[in-house]
Amino acid sequence: MTSLFDPLKIGDIQLANRIVMAPLTRNRSPGAVPNTLNAAYYEQRASAGLLITEATAISHQGQGYADVPGLYKPEALAGWKQVTDAVHKAGGKIVVQMWHVGRISHDTLQPDGGKPVAPSAIRAKSKTYLINADGSGSFAETSEPRALEKDELPGIIEDYRRAARAAVDAGFDGVEIHAANGYLLDQFLRSGSNERTDEYGGSIENRARLLFQVVDAITNEIGAGRTAIRISPVTPANDAFDPNPQPLFTYVVEGLAKYDLSYIHIIEGATGGARDHQQGDTPFDYAALRAAYHKAGGKAAWMVNNGYNRELAIDAVEEGKADLVAFGKLFIANPDLVERLKNDTVLNPPDQATFYGGGAKGYTDYPVLENVA
Numbered sequence: 001m002t003s004l005f006d007p008l009k010i011g012d013i014q015l016a017n018r019i020v021m022a023p024l025t026r027n028r029s030p031g032a033v034p035n036t037l038n039a040a041y042y043e044q045r046a047s048a049g050l051l052i053t054e055a056t057a058i059s060h061q062g063q064g065y066a067d068v069p070g071l072y073k074p075e076a077l078a079g080w081k082q083v084t085d086a087v088h089k090a091g092g093k094i095v096v097q098m099w100h101v102g103r104i105s106h107d108t109l110q111p112d113g114g115k116p117v118a119p120s121a122i123r124a125k126s127k128t129y130l131i132n133a134d135g136s137g138s139f140a141e142t143s144e145p146r147a148l149e150k151d152e153l154p155g156i157i158e159d160y161r162r163a164a165r166a167a168v169d170a171g172f173d174g175v176e177i178h179a180a181n182g183y184l185l186d187q188f189l190r191s192g193s194n195e196r197t198d199e200y201g202g203s204i205e206n207r208a209r210l211l212f213q214v215v216d217a218i219t220n221e222i223g224a225g226r227t228a229i230r231i232s233p234v235t236p237a238n239d240a241f242d243p244n245p246q247p248l249f250t251y252v253v254e255g256l257a258k259y260d261l262s263y264i265h266i267i268e269g270a271t272g273g274a275r276d277h278q279q280g281d282t283p284f285d286y287a288a289l290r291a292a293y294h295k296a297g298g299k300a301a302w303m304v305n306n307g308y309n310r311e312l313a314i315d316a317v318e319e320g321k322a323d324l325v326a327f328g329k330l331f332i333a334n335p336d337l338v339e340r341l342k343n344d345t346v347l348n349p350p351d352q353a354t355f356y357g358g359g360a361k362g363y364t365d366y367p368v369l370e371n372v373a
């Protein structure tokens with residue numbers, strides 16, 4: 001029987017186990033440049049089968065929060081090289097989550113103080129994170145976006161391609177395309193945020209067009225075996241909404257089946273919230289989604305996330321419901337989570353007050369178990 005603690009090869013990437021650190025925004029990279037503290041944080045957690053970095057902006061336009069890292073400045077790529085070197089020296093594997101926030105941004109964070117961009121000029125009922133004049137951080141309402149012109153989309157696709165190449169050149173083992181949680185690619189997918197009347201709006205095929213153009217560009221640049229994607233069929237995060245998620249995301253995974261991707265990452269339910277959250281008239285059927293992916297010929301590893309504990313994770317892999325399980329808050333508080341899960345030891349509780357912004361406190365100062373029984 002397959003175990004959560006068994007090794008696994010996902011595309012071109014060999015993992016020591018099936019326990020994954022989920023992408024976690026921490027707002028500790030001023031100027032969008034990863035630093036030595038970030039390197040220490042990821043190195044501490046390198047025993048994970050796979051580390052997925054916090055969401056990382058592919059461009060200045062794709063930057064939606066203060067002090068999150070990017071992949072678009074030379075100094076940022078040098079910073080990421082420190083991180084990947086430290087993780088690899090510790091025996092770990094790491095991919096970067098590539099992010100364009102779309103409308104989940106603020107004028108003050110955008111190039112020349114411009115409006116954030118989106119499929120349509122529909123403001124999200126959501127917040128973003130800014131640094132105040134006194135240096136403190138706080139969440140603020142997102143700004144009114146402008147609708148992207150169709151002729152701007154090739155430039156965004158090129159930004160994804162360029163960022164993927166830069167990521168591999170900075171030592172990452174691969175990339176995860178952020179198509180979840182109400183950010184740009186998810187904004188195009190969901191009818192609640194996409195009212196376009198051109199070939200990028202209306203039908204499911206049209207709303208998924210940009211996503212597949214991005215997947216094409218990245219897999220052609222770095223190979224499908226180093227390319228993964230994250231989706232969140234029913235999350236309400238960042239005001240994301242679609243009344244018919246099952247046919248929408250069935251179409252998406254059937255299209256993804258055409259690529260030999262490394263993995264597909266599924267957020268089950270509301271991100272960081274109820275696993276049984278529902279959008280539309282019927283509960284989302286995750287088993288049917290995976291079956292549709294396999295029926296379409298999909299072979300990528302299936303990664304699940306959101307509210308998993310030790311028992312749920314072990315069962316999911318042993319029962320063949322998932323190949324990998326991603327943990328967020330548990331990895332924030334337990335750098336040695338793999339050993340703790342393996343030995344069913346006590347877990348440090350996460351400190352919510354230090355999730356976003358700040359320094360080492362609540363970031364690199366969580367204790368490890370010196371001698372695991």
Ligand SMILES: C=C(C(=O)O)c1ccccc1
Nearest residue numbers: 025055065180181237271
């Ligand atoms: C990148 C995020 C996501 O995917 O939800 C995020 C951003 C800010 C705070 C928490 C999470």
